[in-house]
Amino acid sequence: MIAPVAGHDHHDDDDHHDEDDHHDGDDDTDDESDDGIEIETGTTIILEGETSDWVGAEPEEIEGEENPTLVLEEGEEYEIGWEQGNGGSHNLELVDEDDEVVDEHETEVTDDPGEDDIFEFEATDEMAEYVCRQHPDTMRGEIRIE
Template identity: 60%
Template sequence: MTRFTTNRRTFLKGAVATAGTAVVAGCNDDNGNGNGNGDDDGNGNGEAAIEPGTDIRFDGQTAGWEGLEPSEIEGEQNPTLVLEEGESYTIGWTEGDGSLHNIEIRDDGGDVVDDLQTDEVDDPGDDQILEFEASSEMAEYVCDPHETTMVGEIQVE
């Protein structure tokens, strides 16, 4: 056992490195790639199974899509939406931060699926809602102007 007085500098370095590791460890998602925050308390990007026929609504914030409804995504940022193949849903944003946003559904290659995209506007309304039938080619919902922060995964089962 190392005593505090034998090598104080080394002891402090080790303590800082250990504390830093603990903080970083909490930032990993289930894949260990550092994209989540390691929890499901409304601040991460947890998965939400969405019932067919559900209206999915977001608050468009440049930092990310914030879930408004259904309750499974309320307060979640960029939640993963688990949808049933062949079932109908609506998705869109009804609140925003005043910046230009749109919503698109893309495949895993980054291409818009079946023209499911809206125009870029700074004030959301009925024209920012997409009606669709879930298909296996759907991989993510994205705001084109903010595609690095306003992006969430779609899993179709």
């Protein structure tokens, strides 16, 4: 009976069978993270700068997500920026598939982010990712344009 690793969920299996479906939903949420999280037009997207990754702060849909994939509507306006997470120096850039900054959508490197570290942009199909140039291997998330 090792196969029923559902013993791992032993209470969930008996009492919350529907919640197992929600666990599948949670898995779908994880899949949504891979597929992306749709961001409403006009939303301000705030990320926390942790050297290990960007952590979603706002909107609520991305809160706590590491390097969340953002699904944006082409031609629509959004704001994006970052706030301090770990005290390190970071910046935020919107880049294309060649890792080049799109339309000068970037912030200066700083360890004390403020209003200058939030900018408005129009979503274009050129945009592929957001990245911290100081930590490009870990602080990078996908942008999907629909």
